[in-house]
Amino acid sequence: MDAFLQLTVSGLSTGMIYALAAVGFVVIYKASDVINFAQGDLLLFGTYLIFFGIVQLGLPWTLGVLLTLVLAAGLGLLVERTVLRPLVGEPIISMIMVTIGLSSVLRALANALWGAQPRTFPSFLPSGEVRIGTAVVGADRLIAIPLALVLLGALALFFRRSRDGVAMRAIADDQLAALSMGISIPRVFAVAWALAAVTAAVGGMMLGSIVGVSQSVAVVGLRVFPVVILGGLDSIGGAVLGGAIIGLLEVYTGAYIGHGLNLIVPYILLIVVLMIRPYGLFGKEIIERV
Amino acid sequence: MSRSEPAASSEPLLALENVEVLYDDVILVLRGLSLRVEPGSIATLLGSNGAGKTTTLKAISGLLEVEDGAVTDGAIRFDGHEIQGLAADRIVRRGIFQVVEGRRVFEHLTVRENLIAGAYTRRDRGRLAEDMDAVYEYFPRLAERSAQAAGYLSGGEQQMLALGRALMARPRLLLLDEPSLGLAPLLVEGIFEIIRRINEESGTTILLVEQNARIALSIADFGYVMEGGRIVLEGTADELRGNEDVREFYLGLGEVGRRSYRDVKHYRRRKRWLS
Ligand SMILES: Nc1ncnc2c1ncn2[C@@H]1O[C@H](COP(=O)(O)OP(=O)(O)O)[C@@H](O)[C@H]1O
Numbered sequence: 001m002d003a004f005l006q007l008t009v010s011g012l013s014t015g016m017i018y019a020l021a022a023v024g025f026v027v028i029y030k031a032s033d034v035i036n037f038a039q040g041d042l043l044l045f046g047t048y049l050i051f052f053g054i055v056q057l058g059l060p061w062t063l064g065v066l067l068t069l070v071l072a073a074g075l076g077l078l079v080e081r082t083v084l085r086p087l088v089g090e091p092i093i094s095m096i097m098v099t100i101g102l103s104s105v106l107r108a109l110a111n112a113l114w115g116a117q118p119r120t121f122p123s124f125l126p127s128g129e130v131r132i133g134t135a136v137v138g139a140d141r142l143i144a145i146p147l148a149l150v151l152l153g154a155l156a157l158f159f160r161r162s163r164d165g166v167a168m169r170a171i172a173d174d175q176l177a178a179l180s181m182g183i184s185i186p187r188v189f190a191v192a193w194a195l196a197a198v199t200a201a202v203g204g205m206m207l208g209s210i211v212g213v214s215q216s217v218a219v220v221g222l223r224v225f226p227v228v229i230l231g232g233l234d235s236i237g238g239a240v241l242g243g244a245i246i247g248l249l250e251v252y253t254g255a256y257i258g259h260g261l262n263l264i265v266p267y268i269l270l271i272v273v274l275m276i277r278p279y280g281l282f283g284k285e286i287i288e289r290v
Numbered sequence: 291m292s293r294s295e296p297a298a299s300s301e302p303l304l305a306l307e308n309v310e311v312l313y314d315d316v317i318l319v320l321r322g323l324s325l326r327v328e329p330g331s332i333a334t335l336l337g338s339n340g341a342g343k344t345t346t347l348k349a350i351s352g353l354l355e356v357e358d359g360a361v362t363d364g365a366i367r368f369d370g371h372e373i374q375g376l377a378a379d380r381i382v383r384r385g386i387f388q389v390v391e392g393r394r395v396f397e398h399l400t401v402r403e404n405l406i407a408g409a410y411t412r413r414d415r416g417r418l419a420e421d422m423d424a425v426y427e428y429f430p431r432l433a434e435r436s437a438q439a440a441g442y443l444s445g446g447e448q449q450m451l452a453l454g455r456a457l458m459a460r461p462r463l464l465l466l467d468e469p470s471l472g473l474a475p476l477l478v479e480g481i482f483e484i485i486r487r488i489n490e491e492s493g494t495t496i497l498l499v500e501q502n503a504r505i506a507l508s509i510a511d512f513g514y515v516m517e518g519g520r521i522v523l524e525g526t527a528d529e530l531r532g533n534e535d536v537r538e539f540y541l542g543l544g545e546v547g548r549r550s551y552r553d554v555k556h557y558r559r560r561k562r563w564l565s
C-alpha cells in the first residue's frame with residue numbers, strides 16, 4: 001500500500017510535467033496546425049536555463065526561475081519569428097518538417113553551451129520527504145503536482161477570458177472569420193510559441209529539479225504524443241487527464257510488470273486509442289446541428 | 291478645418307474606382323467596378339450568384355489576400371485614404387468590419403466569447419461590458435444563451451451573433467454579405483429591422499450585399515446592381531424598385547409575370563445592361 005502511494009505520487013508528478021509539455025504542443029497545433037517535434041527540446045532548454053541561472057550565474061532561485069521564464073519566452077518568440085514565420089503560406093508539411101530540424105538544432109545548441117554530461121542544480125522545489133500515513137514520498141514530487149495544476153488552471157483562464165486567449169481559440173475554429181475581426185495571425189503564432197516555450201520550461205525546471213539536468217529530458221517530447229492523443233487536442237483538462245494516465249501507467253507497469261514495458265506502454269495505448277476513438281478519449285466532437 | 295464645410299458632406303465614406311480583382315493571378319473577377327457609399331447611409335449591392343459581390347466586399351476588407359486574390363487596378367478609398375493592399379487587421383482597425391457570408395460563428399466558443407473575439411481590435415477595453423449589453427438589447431435571444439457554445443444556436447441566432455460580433459468592433463463601415471442567406475422569411479424581416487436600427491441609432495454606414503433585392507431595397511438608401519464583375523445599374527432605392535429590369539430579375543414582379551431563375555439566365559445571355 002505504501003509503495004502504491006509512492007508510485008502514485010511519482011506517476012502523477014511526472015504526468016503533470018507531461019501535461020505541461022502537452023499543453024504547449026496543443027497550443028501550437030491549435031493556432032497553426034503545426035505539429036511541433038521540438039517540444040521536448042523546449043523542455044530541455046527550461047532545464048538548462050534554470051541550471052544556467054542558479055548555478056552558472058549564482059542567482060537566488062526566485063530570480064533564476066524568473067530569468068528562465070523570460071529567456072524561454074524569448075526563445076519561443078525567436079524560433080517563431082526566424083524559423084516558422086518565413087514558412088507561413090507554405091504547405092503545412094514544410095512547417096512540420098522544419099520543427100524536426102529545429103529539434104536537432106536546439107539539442108546541438110544545448111550540447112554546445114552546456115556539454116553532454118549530466119548536471120545537477122540545487123532544487124528550487126522543497127527537498128526532503130513527506131510522510132503520508134506510513135508512506136514516505138519526495139516533497140519535490142508532491143509539490144510539483146499542485147504547482148503544475150495552478151499553472152494549467154491559469155492557462156485555462158487565459159484561454160477563456162483574455163483577448164489573445166479567445167483569439168487563439170477563434171483562429172482554431174474558423175480562420176477566415178477570425179481574420180475578418182482583425183485578429184492578427186502572426187501575433188497569434190508568436191503568442192502560441194511563447195506560451196509553448198514557457199509552459200515547457202516550467203515542466204523542464206521541475207523535471208531538472210527532480211531527476212537532474214541532462215539531454216535525456218528531451219525524451220519527454222515524445223511522451224507528448226500519447227498524452228495528447230489520449231486527452232484530445234482541445235482542452236487543458238484533457239491534457240491533465242492524459243498526462244496523469246500516462247504518468248501513472250508508466251510507473252505502475254514499471255513496478256508491477258517490469259521488463260521495460262513501462263517504456264513502450266504509452267505508445268501501445270496511443271495505438272489502441274487511435275483505433276477506437278480517432279479524436280482522442282476526451283477530445284471534442286464536431287458540433288452538428290440538426 | 292471647419293466642420294460645416296459643404297464639400298465634406300459630399301465626400302463619400304467609401305469609394306471604389308475602377309477596381310479590378312484577379313484571383314490566382316489569372317482569373318479576372320472584378321472588371322473596373324466603381325461605387326460610392328455616403329457616410330451614414332445604407333447602400334446595397336445586388337446581383338445574382340457569381341456576379342462578384344463577395345469579391346467586392348473582400349477587396350474592401352482585405353480578406354481577398356487569404357484567397358489568393360488581389361486588387362490589380364483602380365483604387366479603394368476609405369475616409370479619403372487609399373486602403374487597397376492593406377492587411378485585413380489594419381483595415382479592421384481603421385473601422386471597416388465585414389460580416390462574412392454564411393455567418394461563420396466560432397462554433398466551439400460561447401456566445402459571450404464570440405462577442406469578445408469581435409472586440410479584438412478595440413483599444414477602449416473598459417467599455418466592452420457596456421457594448422455587450424447593447425448587443426444583448428438588440429438580440430435578447432443571445433443574452434439568454436450567452437454561456438452556450440455558438441455551434442448549438444439556430445441559424446437565425448447565429449446570424450444575430452454574427453451581427454453582434456460586428457457591433458462589438460464599433461465599426462464605422464459595416465459590410466454585410468447576404469445576411470438573409472438560408473433564413474426563414476420571418477427571421478429575415480427581424481434581422482433587417484435590426485440592421486436598419488443599427489444604422490439609424492449609431493449612424494453606422496452599411497454596405498449590404500444581397501440576392502434578396504426586395505428586402506435589401508426596403509431598408510437601403512441607394513443601390514447598385516452588378517453583373518459579371520461590374521456595376522450595370524445604380525440609383526436610389528426608390529428608382530431601383532421602379533426599374534423594369536430590377537423588377538423583373540430581382541423582385542420577380544415583371545410585366546410578363548414571374549420568371550424562374552433559369553429563364554432569367556437565358557434572357558441575360560441575350561441582353562446586357564448598358565450603363
Ligand atoms: N477564391 C477564388 N478563386 C477563384 N475564383 C473565385 C474565387 N472566389 C470567387 N471566385 C469566382 O469569382 C466569381 C465571383 O464570385 P463571388 O464574388 O463569390 O460572387 P457572388 O458573391 O456575387 O456570388 C465567381 O465566378 C467565382 O467562381
Ligand SMILES: [Mg+2]
Pocket residue numbers: 343344345391
Ligand atoms: Mg457571395
